[in-house]
Amino acid sequence: MKKVIISFLGLFLILSAQETGARYLIITHNNFYNHILPLARWKHKKGMRTKVVTLSETGSTASQIRNYIVNAYNNWLIKPEYILFVGAPNLIPFPSVLGWNSDNYYTNMDGDLYNEILSGRLTVHDTIETKTVVNKILAYERTPNTTDSLWFKRACLIANEDYGIYPPQGNDTVYWNDVRYAKNLMLANGYNLIDTLSCGLGNNASNVYNSINNGRGFLMYRGSGFGNWYLPFECYPQYYTNNGTRLPIVLSFTCCTIGTGSTPAGAEMWFLCGTPTNLKGGAGYFATTTVGGGFITFLRSAVSRGFFDAIFVDGKRTFGEACEGGRIRVYSMYPYSGGDEEYVGFTTIGDPEMNIWTATPCSLSVTHPQVIPCGSANFTVNVRRAISATPISGALVCITAKQDTNIYCLDTTDANGDAYFSINPLFVNDTIYVTVTGRNLKPYEGSMQVLYSGMPYVVYLKSFIDDSPSGNNNHLINPGETINLPLWVRNWGDSIARSVIGILRSNDQYITVFDSTKSFGDISGHDSAFTGNNGYGFSVNSNCPDFHSVVFDLMCRDVNDSMWISHFNYSVYAPVLTLQEVQISGGNGNSNLEPGETVFVKVKIKNSGHSPIDNVNATLQTLSSYAIVIDSFGSYAHIGPDSNAINESNPFSVFALPSTPQGTNAEFRIVLNAPFYQDTITFSIIIGKKDYYIWNPDHTPEPGQNMDTILSNLGYSGDIGTTLPVDLSYYNVVFVCLGVWPNNHIISQTSPEATRLVNFANSGGRLYMEGGDVWSYDPTQGGYNFSSLFGLHPDNDGGSNMGPVGGISGTFTNGMLFNYGGENNYMDHISPLNPNSFLIFRDTDNNFNCGVAYDAGTYRTVATSFELGLLVDGTPPSTRSALLDSIMHFFGCYHSIAEDLFSRCQVSEPFLKIYPNPFRNHLIIQYAVGSYKCPAVSIKIYDASGRLVKNLSFHPSSFIPHSSSLITHNSIEWDRTDDSGRRLPSGVYFVWFETDDFKRVEKVILIK
Structure with a gap:
């Protein structure tokens, strides 16, 4: 692959105004200069050369700011591709274009209405808001929250019908069609959960808050609004969201919901809410400043579809590109019917260069030198997927230096995952930064050290996971495993490192290194050495959490007592089982547990971790004195990551004592056991609501x-x-x-x-x-x-x-x-x-x-x-x-008794449960039959010789059971007496159960 190397003398991204220019221009109100620098430094480091200027440099009027931008676009060696305005409209002017507030005034360079530069605006009013939104953008793009790995592939789409009914009519069909259009694109791109909310379906703002608080990548609104979305979806995220760093892109395809002065509107509520240390709301907001009715519904529809096509069809990576896709769509479709006004009105609130996530960020394994020589260095950066180790092509690699601002190099990886660089570092002990980004790639930030030539330098090179001795041999670290770690070191220096010893350490609380010392012998300059297949050894605690990152320190020492310390890390992949749902069946068929009933209990659990789990045994225990577990065993054969399983084939069975007070909350716990996994989940069942x-x-x-x-x-x-x-x-x-x-x-x-x-x-x-x-x-x-x-x-x-x-x-x-x-x-x-x-x-x-x-x-x-x-x-x-x-x-x-019995007789299929078996003094016979009328029920007890000893038959219409029995919610209790009231001896008996269309014989054992 051809190298792309950019080296500019005297580059200093923040403080000096270079004629060489920048791809990312930030124009900020003077008050916010210091607080925008973390974002500027990140953009520069990742490969988007950045320049920050204040209104003191550009001028504070709209025309002065535009003149500065026009000069930059026409005269800088590197033209700005993106512009970020940092300040609310009362601090940085929000000019009028075609009668509507629009930043297009600043970005249309050649007078054809189109944006030659993609803009975004942080509508901040003070330094706290500035720090908050900067932290939001960095949290979204630089350090995405992967603790919940699925929120990136989830969305919430709203259709707020003007007529308030479903199925929709009139313009409401446009709203719904836009929702379905976006949903279909998302499903085709691997999204796994998409909420579709609407007024006609009974949803409201509470559903929006619940959705966002559970993590969503996109939030789209279609419907009417002005200032805020109209009821029942009028939202106040500053009060009701607590989504942390799971920050969505919010899309408001309705009339103006952007504050065009000093007063915040819906955009600011979502974008500015939270604090620098307590993030919430959204990471970006896309909306228009225009207002209208009628045909404008179709104009916003075009913007909506253009936005999502840009991301999911055209593969655009940045927020600004997606927004421009929506603007271009409406202008190209309706240039003389309002499309021009919508083009200028739709405004990007947020960072226009922010890379949008459309999948769970892929963790990277990046290989590059740990040290490079001062003067001249040629090296390769290899980028692979962390889990599968497959090479990644098209990743952007940026090389920058802490001291030597001459060094600024970009390359994209080839089919082998390699990017190639040739640089001339001038300062010994300088730090060279290696940053890797790309579409749906979790950013990698590493570094290299600049050293004198003519000396050895031995550090970690690579290793692999061998979990075959005591694990599942999937070459991933799982809790409870003992790991063999074959490892290579490399001498990056020019001279031989003699008699090298490597000592592996980790201060991680979940890791125990038991085989820590290996000899690598003599290592020539620019050569590597291998531990052999019998590498370092460590064990992992069984309670190590999922996706936990383990940092290892490798201390290498030669015969001359030279010491080199390097670091590397691995992630631990674990299943995480959580309760999803408790299903109750049997009993009287009302899906509740009533006093005196025995029911089947099925528990759906979800694996939200990154590792599959097999052969899970579950034991149900009760913590309530009113509940008895009849069948405590359940099992789950396989639960993959982000998958659910239910004990359908072997449900638990629970009996509630007849004396249980109505509304008793019975607590239960399930002990889950699998190889290298043990956990307990708890839940409650209300007995007799x-x-x-x-x-x-x-x-x-x-x-x-x-x-x-x-x-x-x-x-x-x-x-x-x-x-x-x-x-x-x-x-x-x-x-x-x-x-x-x-x-x-x-x-x-x-x-x-x-x-x-x-x-x-x-x-x-x-x-x-x-x-x-x-x-x-x-x-x-x-x-x-x-x-x-x-x-x-x-x-x-x-x-x-x-x-x-x-x-x-x-x-x-x-x-x-x-x-x-x-x-x-x-x-x-x-x-x-x-x-x-x-x-x-x-x-x-x-x-x-x-x-x-x-x-x-x-x-x-x-x-x-x-x-x-x-x-x-x-x-x-x-x-x-x-x-x-x-x-x-x-x-x-x-x-009423008649209604209760009638409802209990209306079950879909026969049910018979006899317990406990064996029994001593009391046998419970619980049943339900499938019929729309209550049939006669024949229940007879025979001894081993075939002699009838007890007749418990009755007809429900009488409401009076045979003597010596007690009816309790489709349950009969036999007290081991015969029809004459005599106590029967221990032995084998047979229960004959028969209705009009159902017959069964069950063997029971009476013990002393």
Whole structure:
């Protein structure tokens, strides 16, 4: 490969203004000069020669700044390719182009509108913000967070429908098509998780925060907005994100969400939030300063698709190139229909040269000399993938020096992973920096030392992992393994190093070096020596964490007591097993564990580590006195990195004592064992969830109190309180009674209660909410907008004429009619929003809607604007008792004995569980049968001779089991007596179980 060598006399990237120029020009407000230098130094070091100037040098007006840039572009030997403006629009002018604020004023060099230079802007107002965004950019590009290796391949895409419904209509189809277009490109490029959020699907800003806090590489918004995204996706990341260094690129394809003066907007909220030591929000933001409607939807669509095509189709690497791809797309498609205005309006907030991650950064193994001679040095830098050791072509290698600013060399690696250099270092003991970057390559930063010629210099050259003696022979370091490390050293000097001894050490807490000393003998100048296949030896603790980097020190000494110390490192690759989901089956079929039930428990676990794991044995243990583990063994054959597994073929079995109080939280733990791996994960199962919780912050609490009394009289179990519990998983249904103005309670959009309620619903909960203002008026006054969550549309703020209210034919309120005796001021009018929501109440004399039910699939809700507890009971079914019972039935909650048994008989396939076996005094026979009616159940016990000794048969309609047995939730307990009540002797017995379409015989052993 042809060498690319750049050497400029007198280069000093920061302090002097060279006519030779720079590829990256940073123009900063004077206040931020010192704080932008870390970014400038990094850009220069990685191969993007950089120059920083202040407004004192360029001038502070827009025309003065432009004149400086034009001169640089026309007269510098190296023209700027990128420009970064450091300062908010009130500090560095944000001029007008075609009527819109635009940095295109500075970057259009030849008057054709196109940007000859790609620009970005850090819209900072003070030094804290400057340090924060510089640290964000460096954290994103220079030291990417690979602790979570998957966030780079995950995204969150938002379609905020103008009509608020799904399936979309009108311009909403454009939003959705853009989301699908981006998603398909991402999936084709190996992305593994892409959230698609929308108002019509019931999502909101809380879902955005949750997504970002779990790590996403991109966040895109399509929909309406100005200043911020419109509800329900109006975001305040400065308060609700805690994503650390997992920083997304935020794309706002809507009207202006960039602060064009001193006041921050959505862009600044995402880009500037956090502190220098507590990063959060986004690493970059792309949005426009333009505002419009109608056809502009299609213009933003073109920008969106052009952006993603630039990255995933054209292979563009930098943020600025991707942004320009979006601008060029809209201008080329619609040059006379607004495309020109969108071209100048869309602005890159952030570092335009920042390399965008589209995959997990690849760790590198880079080989180069540790020392080079003063005067003249020819050397090769080899770049390979750290795990597979395959060569990487196209990586950019930059050589710079700490003292000798004449040295500045670039080369890209060839097919063998090699880059070639010839330099002339002038200063002894100077440090020569080696920096390697590339598309989806984790940056490598190494160094070489400049020494006099004519002396030996022996340091580490290379090594390899031999884990065959006690490991899995995958040539990677895994916890618990004993490693043989064959190793080479090289004498980089000109003279012989005699009788060289190498001593290997590591201060790492997880490493024990037990074979530390090797003899390399005499090593000629520029020659290497090998330990042989029997290399150094070390062991790895079994609890060493995944991706832990181990630093080794190699001390080489010759016969003359010359000593050379070099360093190298390896990563440890380990599985990391975490709990994903607990699935409950069997019992009465409601996916819960009830008192007296035995259920199967399947546990899904995920390997989020970098190493696969095989033959995992799992032992379930209970920490609760109310739960008994019947079958404690489970297993997982193979779990690859970033993969899930579930003990489908051998689930655990758990029994809950009949005496267990409803809502008991039973703690469990699973002990996981595999070769070189042991861990424990814990989880809890709520036994017998309570039916309801009534959150009653209404300043006139009677409605909620009445509902609690009625539900309790119906036989439902629950609690009531004026505060919302932090953990709502103890309840099947949550009722929220907010009251009517002026005595109502407002749930603010930033309140933890709003987040809890949304999370409860999205996790499969059932949610009822009533209030006179919560739907229409409160969201305009800082209240949380629950409309999309409840599948309703707030028609208007209403008046004081609520009642009578009538049920709707074909729904669970059919035939109901109530007079209303509650508070009656500004009662919101609400209507169904989409096909999955339906009207359940309507004011009968004023003809407005006031009750909506919603089946979202994963959760259900009921919303009213009146106070249910203050409805006036009439002739059945027009009673509050019947209404609340119907709501509970809609929520899938039944209490009466007949309903409970009926629901328990409706299981999809037969189930029979007999335990314990062998048994002493009591045998539990648990069953469920697949039928839409409760069939007769025949359960008979025979001894070894075939003689019938016990008949436990019964028909569910009687609700009375045969004598000497006890029915408990589809369970019968046999007390080892015969039909005459006599105690039977130990021995073998047979349980004959039969229904209309199911028959089974099980052998049981009765012991003394």
